[in-house]
Structures are given as structure tokens and as C-alpha cells.
Amino acid sequence: MKHEGEFSEAAHALLDRDEVEGVLSGAFYTPAGKPSARAPKPAAERPTHYKVICISMYTDDLERLDEMVEALKARGLTKASRSALIRHALEQVDLEKVPKGI
Structure with missing residues (x-):
């Protein structure tokens, strides 16, 4: 046993x-x-036309960005967002004018 x-x-x-x-x-x-x-x-298909990223920003810059988004929304641009404003800013950048100390 x-x-x-x-x-x-x-x-x-x-x-x-x-x-x-x-x-x-x-x-x-x-x-x-x-x-x-x-x-x-079930595995969901992920979009391939964009990626979610994480970046660090100074709190003052982030506050300024948020204020700009709110100002755009107040003007009637209801789809304004942080990422949309950053994408617009990227289109405006002239690399020849970027300061060396960046």
C-alpha cells in the first residue's frame, strides 16, 4: 500500500x-x-500605414503643444490633435534652417 x-x-x-x-x-x-x-x-490585423510610438517631451513643450491643439479646436478644426499638429510641423521643417545645437 x-x-x-x-x-x-x-x-x-x-x-x-x-x-x-x-x-x-x-x-x-x-x-x-x-x-x-x-x-x-483571434489575431487582429494591425494597420501598416502608421505606428504607435513613444517619445519624451519637456512638460513646457507638451503644455504648449496642448494649448496649440486647443486653439485649433476653438477655430473649428475639430480633428486637431497632438499627432496631427506634429505631422503638420514636420512638413514645414527646412533642414537647412535647423540650428546646430539641436
């Missing part, structure tokens, strides 16, 4: 904890009709 410790070791060798928890959470602990939290989501 096996002792409790021997049974436990045999059970651990046979069953993978993550697999058991996945089955239990997906089949037994999920309300009927609702997908489990572990169910894979």
Missing part, C-alpha cells in the same frame, strides 16, 4: 499543474456559454 507522500509524487509526475489548472478553469469554473480566460483570441 502506498503512503500519501508516494501517491503525491506519482501524481505530480503524471499531471502538469498548469495543464490541470487550464482544464479546470476553462471547463469547470467558467460560466456556461462564456469563453475561458485562457482561450486564445
Whole structure:
């Protein structure tokens, strides 16, 4: 007759904890009709014409940018945004006039 410790070791060798928890959470602990939290989501197509980036800006510059966006919105340009204003500014840049200390 096996002792409790021997049974436990045999059970651990046979069953993978993550697999058991996945089955239990997906089949037994999920309300009927609702997908489990572990169910894979279908891959969404990502747009290729733009990328989301992160840049750092000084708080004073960011405040100025936000004030400019608000001024444009007050003029009726309801689609004005930080990124739209930055894109417009990029179109206006003359690289020959950019100071050397930039």
C-alpha cells in the first residue's frame, strides 16, 4: 500500500499543474456559454500605414503643444490633435534652417 507522500509524487509526475489548472478553469469554473480566460483570441490585423510610438517631451513643450491643439479646436478644426499638429510641423521643417545645437 502506498503512503500519501508516494501517491503525491506519482501524481505530480503524471499531471502538469498548469495543464490541470487550464482544464479546470476553462471547463469547470467558467460560466456556461462564456469563453475561458485562457482561450486564445483571434489575431487582429494591425494597420501598416502608421505606428504607435513613444517619445519624451519637456512638460513646457507638451503644455504648449496642448494649448496649440486647443486653439485649433476653438477655430473649428475639430480633428486637431497632438499627432496631427506634429505631422503638420514636420512638413514645414527646412533642414537647412535647423540650428546646430539641436
